[in-house]
Amino acid sequence: MANVKLRGIRKSYGKTEVIKGVDIDIKDGEFVVFVGPSGCGKSTLLRMIAGLEDITDGTLEIDGTRVNDLEPSKRGIAMVFQTYAIFPHMTVRENVAFGLTINKMKKAEKDAKVDDAARILQMEHLMDRRPSELSGGQRQRVAIGRAIVRDPKVFLFDEPLSNLDAALRMDMRMEIGKLHQDLGASMIYVTHDQVEAMTLADKIVVLKDGLVMQAGAPMELYHEPANLFVAGFLGAPSMNFLKVTVDEIGGDWVQVSSDALASVKVPNKGRAFTFGQTATLGIRPQYLTAAPDGQGMLNGKVILTERLGSETVVNLAVADGTTLIAAIAEDAVLVPGDDMAWTFDPAVAHAFPEVS
């Protein structure tokens, strides 16, 4: 278990820079999730920490030691791959013990460690099988077992659940969360799935185009997104964005309006706005509700309703042509075509000076 410290990490392939200077601190025992869209560099970053990719520039420290030029096996890390990377010709036991075998550990000690890992992952009954006889979830378990027996300082997970079906993914997600609680080890987890990020992380690092967009606790990122990208990336359904004009600027607020929206004062969260500029107003679908008579802030025509059981998702067309999404109580019945008044609490809306 250890701290991991990234300082000014950069990666270039020829002239193409894919990681453009990343600083991240990972505390001992923390579960950190790198999340971002495809091509944002999250996997590359993880592979650089693992030592599978060279670090073009910057410093990577694990446990206070600079490890930029150490072999992967010397860094005290263990990695679980998206495609499991378990050896098809070996039994589960041989797979889990692989690292110990090639490092010539004594049999008794090796068996004890392997049995321990098998117990933690509840796969004692699978130990003599071959990978071809295992399901996807079981294979991933073997891969995790192989990581556990190494007693790594840091666990690295590269999209470990992407190849599993939805139901299994949820189970394994919980198991990985539980594993983190049990082992208390530092873990770095890469995913493009914001649900995995939200549920597992102590700290989420949102990446885009090789840069850190925001890092912090999941709910912090959810409630206080630093920019438009993070606001749109986290949360399901994703945040509604309305193009607005800045009408007035106060100390900690900004007043905005648009063709579709009546004038409204929202907190500016320290962001700088200029009078008359076009800005973006973000409203989470959960906070958009049908307004009592005469108190509507915007009018929206119901286009489509999707009943998900726990909530109903409503697509609304508003006056400036934008489509908004509202997530409302499950038993609400709305008729497509209805033109309705909607409202939201300005205190939980977000104003961003940039325009998407």
Added chain:
Amino acid sequence: MASKLTTSNRAGWAFALPGFGLILLFIVIPFFFAFYLSLTNQRLVSPNPTEYVGFSNYEKLLSISVLTIEPEVDTAGVVLRDDAGEAQYPRVRSFTRNNPDFPQYDGMREWFRWHWGGTAKVVVATDVVFWKSLRNTLMFVLVVAPVQAALALGLALLVNQKLRGINIYRAIYFMPVVVSIVVVSLLFRFIYDGNDGLLNNILSFLTFGLFEGRDWLGSPDTALGAIKAMSIWQAVGFHMVIWLSGLQTISPTLYEASSIEGASKWQTFRYVTWPGLRNTAVLVIIVITMQAFALFAQIDVMTNGGPLDSTTTLVFQAVERGYGKQDISGAAAISVVLFLIVLSISMLQRYITRAR
């Protein structure tokens, strides 16, 4: 199923017909024809009608025996010795030519002999040239199959690296394959030439003139070895490509996983590469074995089986007898024997390398 195939796939069968027809005409029919001919006394051109002769062709081909000869003794029972002190033995002819006491050896010739406890053990066979060709063929296969397979694997591992211009090396190693074996054989006749051959010149240069030079193809000690070396060189590129395709089916993540576990180069080969090449290995070994058993063109171009039958092979003998001596039935019998040998070796190899 069969009826659907034949009615609804008429066009498909039409397309397949030329291929099937040629295979039938030039492979399937001759194959069964060889079985039939080997049981007759068919000659290439003969005024006499063909007769069924049962297995007598095989008897002539395969009859082999060990003849124990006592040394000649004088009237006092003392072994006669020549000037060098070697015991004198009666001539083998005296047993194999019109000797009513040993009808089983009638018509046989000596292949080779060894001395055992004061007697000479003489291996006699009706068709000594056949046995020599069988021995030469087996020696050729025993050397060429493992050496060529191993060299090809070594080259494949070398050219499987990600280096600039690696395709040039792949092309160079593959080049001899696209050159006809007849052309290669002709060129190597010059290289191996005893008077002013390239090989002699190089060896003489490298040893500062100490190497005297020899006629590589003119000596029974070196002729087959020279042909083995050339054959290995000529086809190694082909098998390199097959190994290469096998190497590229191995998932790169397996290598990454093993590097994280700290596997050395040898351990990576032993635990990742070699098990991943299992099916390729079966293919390469069987293909090389079958090709090696079919050794003909090199012999025909370079030595014609000589000197002293030291390079004659089964296929060369089959062609030589069938068309040179017009003994089609004898040639057919050799072909059938060769077929049975290759079949059983292939089945043995399949059995040894079967998936467990």
